[in-house]
Structure formats: C-alpha cells, structure tokens
Amino acid sequence: MRRAFIIGWPVEHSRSPLIHRYWLKRLHIEGDYERVPVSPDALEDFLASFADQGFVGGNVTIPHKEAAFRFCGATTQVAAQLEAVNTLWIDGGNLHGDNTDAAGFLAAIDEEAPGWGKDLGKVVVLGAGGAARSIIYALIMRGAREVLVINRTIARGQDLRRRLGAAIAAKSFADLPGALADADLLVNTTSLGMRGEAPLEIDLSPLPARAIVADIVYVPLETDLLRQARARGLRTLSGLGMLLHQAVPGFEHWFGRKPEVTAELRALIAADIEKS
Ligand SMILES: NC(=O)c1ccc[n+]([C@@H]2O[C@H](COP(=O)([O-])OP(=O)(O)OC[C@H]3O[C@@H](n4cnc5c(N)ncnc54)[C@H](OP(=O)(O)O)[C@@H]3O)[C@@H](O)[C@H]2O)c1
Incomplete structure (x- = not known):
C-alpha cells in the first residue's frame, strides 16, 4: 500500500488528507495520506527516514517549506526559483521537491x-x-x-x-x-x-x-x-x-494517476470548511 504524508508544525488543521483520500477512493487506489506532526528540530531526521517508514513522499506545510527545500537533492525550476517546496517524492534514491502553489x-x-x-x-x-x-x-x-x-x-x-x-x-x-x-x-x-x-x-x-x-x-x-x-x-x-489544484501534482507522483478537481470534491471541502 502506498502512503503519503503532510508534515507541518502544527498540522492538525490541514484539509489535505480529505482531498487525497477522496481521490484514492474515487480512483480505487489502495493507499493512504496521513498527517504527521514534525517539529523544526525533527525535520532533517524525518526527511532522511520517511522512505524507511513506508512513505513514498508527501506535502510540506508551514513552517517547513524553505527548510525542506535545502534538503532536496533535486527540485523543479519553480521550486529552485522560490527556494521553497510543498511537494516531495523519492526518485532514484534522491529526494525531489516541487512547489505547486503557483x-x-x-x-x-x-x-x-x-x-x-x-x-x-x-x-x-x-x-x-x-x-x-x-x-x-x-x-x-x-x-x-x-x-x-x-x-x-x-x-x-x-x-x-x-x-x-x-x-x-x-x-x-x-x-x-x-x-x-x-x-x-x-x-x-x-x-x-x-x-x-x-x-x-x-x-x-x-x-x-x-x-x-x-x-x-x-x-x-x-x-x-x-x-x-x-x-x-x-x-x-x-x-x-488553489487549495484543490495545488494537490494534483503530488497525488500523481505518489499514486501514479492524475486526479480531477471535481464539483463533488469542491462541495466536500467547502462543507468541511463551513462546519469548522
Ligand atoms: N488557498 C491556498 O491554497 C493557500 C495556499 C497558501 C496559503 N494560503 C493562505 O494565505 C495566507 C498567507 O499564507 P503565507 O504562507 O504566505 O503566510 P506568511 O508567509 O506567514 O505571510 C503572511 C502575510 O500576511 C501578512 N500579515 C499577517 N498579519 C498581518 C497583520 N496583522 N497586518 C498586516 N499584514 C499581516 C504578513 O505581513 P508581514 O510581512 O508584515 O508580517 C505577510 O505578508 C494564509 O491565510 C494561508 O492560509 C492559502
């Protein structure tokens, strides 16, 4: 089973699990997407060991976007220009990073x-x-x-x-x-x-x-x-x-299918926001 994460400090507020789990279900992919609280002191260890913990990659949120960029072995051009990443995956044993907000x-x-x-x-x-x-x-x-x-x-x-x-x-x-x-x-x-x-x-x-x-x-x-x-x-x-579309490239990296931002997904996340 492929597993992806979102790391942040704090990370409990993130709606990314709701988005990625919706796509996993819709596309009948056996996988999971989990919130992992990682403090700034623990970031380097987490990035060096997440593959050993069974993760294929994940998202990075506040306050780690700039620090995680510095640990990447390779990045997309946009991440290099912005010196910040929000999406990570492993390729050829190397930590890759992208910034999908733009x-x-x-x-x-x-x-x-x-x-x-x-x-x-x-x-x-x-x-x-x-x-x-x-x-x-x-x-x-x-x-x-x-x-x-x-x-x-x-x-x-x-x-x-x-x-x-x-x-x-x-x-x-x-x-x-x-x-x-x-x-x-x-x-x-x-x-x-x-x-x-x-x-x-x-x-x-x-x-x-x-x-x-x-x-x-x-x-x-x-x-x-x-x-x-x-x-x-x-x-x-x-x-x-923006919240929904920035999630698309990561899902494709980790789970191998390009997901769609559907009206149903919009309604699901909008309802979650409204009840919060
Ligand atoms: N829709 C999405 O997908 C998406 C993605 C990313 C972020 N966001 C949202 O965007 C917002 C900013 O995120 P960020 O990551 O850019 O945060 P950030 O790096 O902490 O920047 C915060 C910005 O808000 C300004 N600010 C904060 N409090 C202020 C105040 N009392 N008066 C005037 N300016 C104030 C800051 O001004 P100073 O420089 O003067 O401190 C700075 O320009 C958040 O609400 C976040 O949820 C949405």
Whole structure:
C-alpha cells in the first residue's frame, strides 16, 4: 500500500488528507495520506527516514517549506526559483521537491475566471509572505507587466523584487488607493480576513469595473473582501480552487494517476470548511 504524508508544525488543521483520500477512493487506489506532526528540530531526521517508514513522499506545510527545500537533492525550476517546496517524492534514491502553489493558483484562476490573463497590465498583491512569492512568480510567468506588492513590512516586498524581478514595486498600505486605480487584478495573500485573524479593511471603490478580486484565504470561503467585490459587481475567486489544484501534482507522483478537481470534491471541502 502506498502512503503519503503532510508534515507541518502544527498540522492538525490541514484539509489535505480529505482531498487525497477522496481521490484514492474515487480512483480505487489502495493507499493512504496521513498527517504527521514534525517539529523544526525533527525535520532533517524525518526527511532522511520517511522512505524507511513506508512513505513514498508527501506535502510540506508551514513552517517547513524553505527548510525542506535545502534538503532536496533535486527540485523543479519553480521550486529552485522560490527556494521553497510543498511537494516531495523519492526518485532514484534522491529526494525531489516541487512547489505547486503557483501552478495551483493559475489552474484555479484559469478555470474560474476564463480570459483573465489576456493583456495583463497592473496587478496588486496584498502580502509578501510565502504564498505571495508563489503567486507573484505565477503572475510574472503569465506576463503581468507591473506587480505592486503592498505589505505591512515593506522590506519583504523589496526582497521579492530582488528575487523575482523589476516588474515588482514594493509599497505600503498607505499607497493602496492609488495602486488600485487601473489594476486588472487584486490578490489578497495576507492572512488578514481569515477566521480568527484581524479583518482586512480596504476600500475597493478605486478598482476599475474590469478588475478581478482574488482572495487565497479559504476559511471562510467568502471573505469580507470577496463580499465587497461581489457587491460592486466584480469577478471574484476564493482560495478553494488553489487549495484543490495545488494537490494534483503530488497525488500523481505518489499514486501514479492524475486526479480531477471535481464539483463533488469542491462541495466536500467547502462543507468541511463551513462546519469548522
Ligand atoms: N488557498 C491556498 O491554497 C493557500 C495556499 C497558501 C496559503 N494560503 C493562505 O494565505 C495566507 C498567507 O499564507 P503565507 O504562507 O504566505 O503566510 P506568511 O508567509 O506567514 O505571510 C503572511 C502575510 O500576511 C501578512 N500579515 C499577517 N498579519 C498581518 C497583520 N496583522 N497586518 C498586516 N499584514 C499581516 C504578513 O505581513 P508581514 O510581512 O508584515 O508580517 C505577510 O505578508 C494564509 O491565510 C494561508 O492560509 C492559502
């Protein structure tokens, strides 16, 4: 039986087991996907020994994405660029790593907002943490001409500019009203607006009518930001699609079949989020 893991510290909150077990059942594959709490001190030992424990690979979540990257013998180009991994597997005795958050975001927005990337001019990204790094990489790959990164800690936005290129400008929240004018896309990658966190309080009125508003927070599914955007008649995207699509490549590596993000899977995870 093939077994995969998700490691994090903590990891109890992860919905990945629900996603992968749904696919295992639907595809009649004998396998399992398990949460494994791994503290930062225990990461190196776990990565060196998971194959001996019967695992074929797994996912990596906070706070291990960057540390796990450093232990990989080989990585995909996107993981090398982002210096962080969320998906691991063994190939030829070597630990391989990928970062599927960027591809997950793109698959979600392609599906839910068709045509969004045609002639992409200005994009505003709120936040400059790990998720922002993946999303900005994805947006630049898709040809965004200008990416304004608005973050509480401006130095983190400036670091993203050094890593990912001159199309990025680092700004503070005070610059937001001007930044929103003429933006084609606004993406919230901060944890603001997440259940249990402080609210994200911004005024969307400067956004043009063509703008799309995405929030990668997925608890709750409809954040105040998305509600405000919908009330203005703007196209919106929740974090659920990214969560589901980022899981696809890992499943394919570990279990040998490419799974589908179905309406049934969406409903299953949405119901789990709503009851939490
Ligand atoms: N949908 C998905 O598949 C998906 C995938 C990954 C992450 N996420 C979600 O994305 C969010 C961010 O994740 P991450 O991994 O990027 O976390 P992270 O690396 O810890 O970054 C957190 C970001 O939020 C900002 N922030 C936090 N508290 C703030 C506050 N009180 N005021 C202003 N800014 C604040 C931080 O600003 P500073 O730099 O100033 O601290 C930073 O930009 C989480 O809610 C996570 O659940 C969703």
